[in-house]
Amino acid sequence: MSLKTIVEVKDLTVNFYTYAGVVEALDGVNVSLREGEILGLVGETGSGKSVTSLSVMMLVPPPGRIEGGSIYLETSKDENDVLLMDDSTLRSMRGKDISMIFQEPRAYLNPVYTVEDQIGEVMLVHRRPEFLKNAVASLEKKEKGGTIEANNYRRMLRSPRSLGTRLLQRFGSKKNLKAEVRKEVVKVLKSVEIPDPERVAGMYPHELSGGMAQRVLIAMALACNPKVLIADEPTTNLDVTVQAQILNLVRLLKKNYNSSILYITHDLGVVAQLCDRVAVMYAGNVVETGDVFEIFSGPLHPYMRALLDSIPRPGKGFRSIPGIVPSLIDPISGCRFRDRCSYAMEICQKVKPPFVELKKGHFAACYLYGGSQ
Ligand SMILES: Nc1ncnc2c1ncn2[C@@H]1O[C@H](COP(=O)(O)OP(=O)(O)OP(=O)(O)O)[C@@H](O)[C@H]1O
Numbered sequence: 001m002s003l004k005t006i007v008e009v010k011d012l013t014v015n016f017y018t019y020a021g022v023v024e025a026l027d028g029v030n031v032s033l034r035e036g037e038i039l040g041l042v043g044e045t046g047s048g049k050s051v052t053s054l055s056v057m058m059l060v061p062p063p064g065r066i067e068g069g070s071i072y073l074e075t076s077k078d079e080n081d082v083l084l085m086d087d088s089t090l091r092s093m094r095g096k097d098i099s100m101i102f103q104e105p106r107a108y109l110n111p112v113y114t115v116e117d118q119i120g121e122v123m124l125v126h127r128r129p130e131f132l133k134n135a136v137a138s139l140e141k142k143e144k145g146g147t148i149e150a151n152n153y154r155r156m157l158r159s160p161r162s163l164g165t166r167l168l169q170r171f172g173s174k175k176n177l178k179a180e181v182r183k184e185v186v187k188v189l190k191s192v193e194i195p196d197p198e199r200v201a202g203m204y205p206h207e208l209s210g211g212m213a214q215r216v217l218i219a220m221a222l223a224c225n226p227k228v229l230i231a232d233e234p235t236t237n238l239d240v241t242v243q244a245q246i247l248n249l250v251r252l253l254k255k256n257y258n259s260s261i262l263y264i265t266h267d268l269g270v271v272a273q274l275c276d277r278v279a280v281m282y283a284g285n286v287v288e289t290g291d292v293f294e295i296f297s298g299p300l301h302p303y304m305r306a307l308l309d310s311i312p313r314p315g316k317g318f319r320s321i322p323g324i325v326p327s328l329i330d331p332i333s334g335c336r337f338r339d340r341c342s343y344a345m346e347i348c349q350k351v352k353p354p355f356v357e358l359k360k361g362h363f364a365a366c367y368l369y370g371g372s373q
């Protein structure tokens with residue numbers, strides 16, 4: 001299976017410069033997302049899952065700073081090096097090439113605008129020429145031969161520079177354009193299986209249940225058909241039945257759109273059900289990556305082994321991982337897991353273990369499998 005790589009994060013280092021000291025949040029993270037796959041990103045709280053995904057969108061908040069490494073992103077333009085993109089490229093990349101959904105859907109919806117207005121705005125920002133073209137076509141159909149209005153639109157299409165401002169000025173008064181956008185909004189709401197999408201389009205966020213709000217956020221993320229979707233614990237606050245529906249929806253996205261999805265979660269059960277591959281994070285490092293089936297049946301890194309042992313199973317009991325997650329201010333040398341690891345050797349204290357391919361497509365960073373130099 002050699003699928004195209006859509007996102008490739010290499011040796012990514014991110015620090016947060018806080019009053020308490022420098023938080024070394026990401027310590028050379030390596031992770032890649034391939035076309036049409038769901039990659040699970042798992043790890044305990046504070047291991048760096050969110051910072052990794054925010055980095056891909058260049059949205060690490062201050063006092064955080066990307067200090068090293070590279071991020072490749074397959075985009076609709078020629079520019080692929082995320083760390084070198086200027087502001088306007090970044091703005092068009094977010095939404096068009098890559099979208100993100102979060103844990104608290106309502107926090108990302110504006111309470112004073114309807115669902116239609118919010119999704120419509122995203123669509124207009126990224127797909128304006130397409131909507132204009134459709135609006136012109138439907139105007140022409142209605143009034144054969146073209147009217148002054150249709151001619152105006154055509155002129156705007158020919159001079160794309162003035163398109164944005166002139167369109168926005170006219171947006172409110174131009175029913176045709178609004179009708180085009182509305183059609184698309186209803187279509188995207190339907191695609192995330194929202195019942196009665198015409199009615200929901202006119203609702204305000206407070207009128208939506210938690211599960212429905214998350215679907216609206218997913219619809220908004222899909223409004224521009226991005227190739228990549230990042231989902232950061234999107235089901236944490238939903239009850240189990242709604243959670244199952246959202247997981248099914250994510251599966252559907254992969255099937256229908258061939259989207260590449262980075263799915264962040266604490267829940268190994270969700271990873272087992274949903275993901276094709278998994279990347280395991282510990283204290284700012286990806287310590288193991290590979291096919292989900294292979295890693296669950298034969299985990300290599302002692303942290304992943306311990307994590308799987310800590311899942312409670314009926315009649316089997318479970319073992320918690322001794323010790324606590326290390327502080328990322330002035331973190332320990334060598335392997336950051338070593339003081340919780342029952343296999344730790346001398347070298348683990350001194351040198352960080354390299355992340356190496358131990359079986360085809362199965363990577364881990366651990367001296368148990370050699371790689372001492
Ligand atoms: N704004 C910030 N200021 C200082 N440190 C931060 C900030 N944001 C993140 N960090 C630090 O970066 C590290 C990684 O955080 P991150 O939010 O990526 O963890 P996570 O794996 O997403 O955790 P969770 O499962 O709780 O969401 C943590 O040690 C955290 O303390």
Ligand SMILES: [Mg+2]
Nearest residue numbers: 049050051232
């Ligand atoms: Mg997080």
